[in-house]
Amino acid sequence: MSGEIVFNTGMVGYTETLTDPSYRGQILCFTYPSIGNYGVPSQQELDDFGLPKFFESERIQTRGLIVNNLSNVSSHWCCEKTLDQWLFEEKIPGVCDVDTRELTKKIRSNGVMNARIVMDKSENQDDESFDYDSYNFMPEVSISKPTYYGKELSPKIVLIDTGTKYSIIRNLLRLGFQVVRLPWDSSIDQVMAHNPAGVVLSNGPGDPIVCKETIETASKLIERSIPTLGICLGNQILALAGGAKTHKLKFGHRGQNKSCRDLFSEHTLITSQNHGYGIESESLDKTDFEIWFKNIDDQTVEGLKHLEKPIIAVQFHPEASPGPDDCLYVFDKFKDLVKAHKIVTP
Template identity: 40%
Template sequence: MKRYLVLEDGQIYTGEAFGDLGNQIGELVFSTGMSGYQQSISDQSYNGEILMFTNPLIGNYGVNDKDLESLKPTTKGVVVTQLARKTTHFEMTQDLDEYCKSHQIPGIKGVDTRAITKHIREKGAMKAAILNDISDVSINDIKTATNENPLIPTSATKEAYPAPSDGPRVVVVDFGLKYSILRELAKRNFDVIVVPPTTSYSEIMKYGPKGVMLTNGPGDPSDVTEATLEMIRKVEKEVPMFGICMGHQLFALANGATTFKMKFGHRGFNHAVRTLENGKINFTSQNHGYAVERNSVYNTDLEVSHEEINDETVEGLVHTKYPAFSLQFHPDAAPGPHDADYIFDEFKELIQRNQKENLFNA
């Protein structure tokens, strides 16, 4: 069955259908990862986006239950050059076509994803539609289409839930978290309570946390309410705080910095990041379309701690007064390199040090 990928600038690419047979509109983004398609599609940070893979063959090891990053993916569509005809893996429970059908995600195969990626890199991020017939939607429909706004409430938990252990308690504020973050916290024996993004400062502190984490999530960070930013400002004065991806951007906004929409974002698992303190370079997993404006950091109580080597965008921040920090990249990886997973150890060490020395009165 023929299917069409139509970009808002009028470009049309013809391929074949897989997955769900419905039409869909979303922002077209690309990932340069050579594997990890299952984790990417189930990552809530792709809420509202059509995900295109530059690697020419996708789906060869199917989908399994162990490596999902959420139970209900919100990715709008999937674009590949070639969908594997034969999938084999001892843990697989479905092939990619079956997985997309079961979650109402339309796919298109048989298009040159690298050529489309070059087009996006030149023209910038844009909306697109996956269509069964060109006449189903007009270019104007694509341009004016909007996602549910903001996206975070459709990705995050609506009720608090625990992941208990006998270690220090960490409250995880869920803006659309990846399960890999919870896995890394579990490895370090944290007693975790996951709470909705609307949870107030007073509600968080009732749990008696020794640390607070702000997770990744989808959409524009400026869509988040002032109440959430006020919660961050209050919590960072009480317990150690660690933000990842969206959490990093919200940490910046709460402390007076600003964010901007990138031309085409960072999505993939080969982004080199420099730690400014010691010059160490890690390869990192990234998925974001917004970034912190570097110049806006200078008149705040924040300092830039990490930068992307290629475009020098801000990849990390530290607070100069409180034991709080954030990272734009994913130290939890999943998929991607685990170069930076030691940062979870540093978060635990920061919590333990605060319990011994009370860093807030230092």
């Protein structure tokens, strides 16, 4: 099994991490030395909104897993199976007893690269030519038809699904919205047909340039001044739609302890992140966006605000899961924008 090899610095949260669609096409290396000690909970346990309580999608999204010490003894009140059993059930290859910190040092020095987990030398070699950067993951991580969540009479938010996490839906429902989840390539007419109070562009895997249809729709959202929130990949898509450029980071940001500064409040927040691409800071100079957040470690762009229109975006995951909930207020700011800017339908 081949994929782009990346590392995550989180100590816990492997169930949420492995089911995050943003990891589609990647082999994940955990830097924390012991993984699996609290097992895997039931996928049948749902939250108050009917969404799986401990998972971010319906299946494991990574192509493979690399850990140092795999705990085969799991202890937790909601544990149903071990991590090893879960991987076996979903046919995801994994390797343990690897010096994952030494491997991480190689990735940090050389950058992310393609890798392959070989279980048997005679196995099929068909995916050796897999190219993560040019691959379009959208048909694999998005939905094929509209899906509805929440109460019908609530204000309606269209969620353009480029690989959304359940926690994004969960937080929109928490705010009292109804959510209409649409396929990644939905046109502006298909979006507006639902008479939304606002639009959210979700997280997801791969190079944002591949999402040409989503970028086109995002440009129309900007043109029409639709209240919009972009998250992770959605942040990059909005930037591209506004005339900025994106680039691939050397080894990306993946973990639950990434420090970002809100340039308006001057507060530093601990964020959950999972992305391999970023926005070129200088390219924003000729756009109508200004920088909202910056990464403390490398000064990369972590959030945007439109200068005039009700459009905001963040590169990190304000919904966390896993991770700290320092940035849940981003959803509240989006709600404020929705309330303050009523969409006038023609």
